[in-house]
Amino acid sequence: xxxxxASRPRRSDxxxxxxxxxxxxxxxxxxxxxxxxxxxxADARIDPSMVMRYxxxxxxxxxxxxxxxxxxxxxAAVPAEQLGEVLVRHFLDRWEGDxxxxxxxxxxxxxxxxxxxxxxxxxxxxGAAVVRLGTDPATAARRAGLITSQILGLAFTRYIVRLPxxxxxxxxxxxxxxAPTIQRYLTGPAPASA
Amino acid sequence: xxxxxASRPRRSDxxxxxxxxxxxxxxxxxxxxxxxxxxxxADARIDPSMVMRYxxxxxxxxxxxxxxxxxxxxxAAVPAEQLGEVLVRHFLDRWEGDxxxxxxxxxxxxxxxxxxxxxxxxxxxxGAAVVRLGTDPATAARRAGLITSQILGLAFTRYIVRLPxxxxxxxxxxxxxxAPTIQRYLTGPAPASA
DNA sequence: GTCTATAATTCGATAGAC
DNA sequence: GTCTATCGAATTATAGAC
Numbered sequence: 001x002x003x004x005x006a007s008r009p010r011r012s013d014x015x016x017x018x019x020x021x022x023x024x025x026x027x028x029x030x031x032x033x034x035x036x037x038x039x040x041x042a043d044a045r046i047d048p049s050m051v052m053r054y055x056x057x058x059x060x061x062x063x064x065x066x067x068x069x070x071x072x073x074x075x076a077a078v079p080a081e082q083l084g085e086v087l088v089r090h091f092l093d094r095w096e097g098d099x100x101x102x103x104x105x106x107x108x109x110x111x112x113x114x115x116x117x118x119x120x121x122x123x124x125x126x127g128a129a130v131v132r133l134g135t136d137p138a139t140a141a142r143r144a145g146l147i148t149s150q151i152l153g154l155a156f157t158r159y160i161v162r163l164p165x166x167x168x169x170x171x172x173x174x175x176x177x178x179a180p181t182i183q184r185y186l187t188g189p190a191p192a193s194a
Numbered sequence: 195x196x197x198x199x200a201s202r203p204r205r206s207d208x209x210x211x212x213x214x215x216x217x218x219x220x221x222x223x224x225x226x227x228x229x230x231x232x233x234x235x236a237d238a239r240i241d242p243s244m245v246m247r248y249x250x251x252x253x254x255x256x257x258x259x260x261x262x263x264x265x266x267x268x269x270a271a272v273p274a275e276q277l278g279e280v281l282v283r284h285f286l287d288r289w290e291g292d293x294x295x296x297x298x299x300x301x302x303x304x305x306x307x308x309x310x311x312x313x314x315x316x317x318x319x320x321g322a323a324v325v326r327l328g329t330d331p332a333t334a335a336r337r338a339g340l341i342t343s344q345i346l347g348l349a350f351t352r353y354i355v356r357l358p359x360x361x362x363x364x365x366x367x368x369x370x371x372x373a374p375t376i377q378r379y380l381t382g383p384a385p386a387s388a
Numbered sequence: 389g390t391c392t393a394t395a396a397t398t399c400g401a402t403a404g405a406c
Numbered sequence: 407g408t409c410t411a412t413c414g415a416a417t418t419a420t421a422g423a424c
Binding site: 030031033034105106108109110115118119122123141142144145146148149150151152153154156157158160161162163164165166169173176177178180181184185191192 | 300313343346363370374
Binding site: 230231232242243246251252 | 398399400401402
């Protein structure tokens with residue numbers, strides 16, 4: 001009954017981490033439906049029932065695996081005219097080494113819960129960053145949505161569909177092309193219409 | 195054995211069409227895995243075995259349901275500076291009334307065959323349109339890829355994830371914001387880099 | 389903590405009556 | 407052409423031995 005030792009690393013933490021790592025890979029590669037608990041357990045070299053024991057259900061496992069922090073840099077420190085460039089480069093860097101976003105995109109396509117999570121991630125993190133820059137509140141949400149549309153379109157064509165011109169392009173080339181788009185969505189004048 | 199009547203409408207054509215319509219709806223709403231033959235058959239008010247009889251397999255049904263023509267307008271007739279606007283408006287119009295693209299996006303996220311089909315659709319139709327405009331062959335493929343990235347990002351955020359600022363925006367407002375992006379990808383100067 | 393065995397569903401596909 | 411019945415496989419999830 002000794003529970004006084006706060007958060008002492010449990011013996012099973014390594015197993016939990018291994019499950020989570022395998023889950024992220026499988027969800028990223030196959031999406032929610034095709035990624036089976038059996039396959040994830042096999043990757044993690046443990047028994048499928050362990051996954052249920054630790055995470056309760058497949059949904060619970062996904063919820064744990066789909067935590068995703070965009071790790072946006074502090075934009076206030078960036079010269080205003082370089083915001084687009086910094087953001088595009090940041091996203092490409094962030095994704096090349098972490099499959100979680102691919103998992104989220106694949107899963108959000110068919111799973112309402114994952115779509116909800118994706119809305120939360122981009123609304124809160126990108127939306128909040130846009131607001132923090134002092135953007136006009138009347139257009140801030142729309143600007144954040146437009147940025148998200150181009151950023152997710154970039155990820156979708158490059159990592160999911162693997163459209164050759166996008167998948168094979170050097171990151172810096174994509175930065176050069178796409179940065180002005182993000183820059184305009186962020187700081188450009190709102191169109192007269194509507 | 196009378197097979198001389200060429201392409202006389204068969205009695206089962208209505209059933210085939212009903213199946214296809216239901217399949218498109220289900221694939222669009224649920225993606226490939228979650229859309230079951232049983233559910234599609236129930237929607238079409240026919241027996242599940244009919245689907246197999248007409249389309250051979252679930253893959254065959256999807257292949258028939260995922261035919262998709264972007265129906266790009268003839269761009270040569272459009273004033274050069276209005277190309278972006280015309281294209282964005284066309285895509286929004288094209289999608290609002292046809293769920294096939296949503297089905298394709300949902301399915302391409304996890305199904306390699308559907309991803310291949312999506313590569314084909316956008317490479318051939320958008321790529322070809324860009325080339326037909328007389329674009330420099332050295333950058334035409336990249337420009338087509340970038341246009342695809344923004345167009346699919348628009349569709350993904352508006353119809354799949356339903357990010358509020360994108361899902362609720364009036365079409366003309368999206369046209370006003372996004373058209374300059376497409377215009378620049380299509381006719382703007384290539385960046386100096388790489 | 390770990391594993392075996394299996395329950396309870398659900399699916400794609402097939403066989404065959406009518 | 408249409409339907410009933412069902413097979414065989416795969417899945418999530420649970421129960422319980424060790």
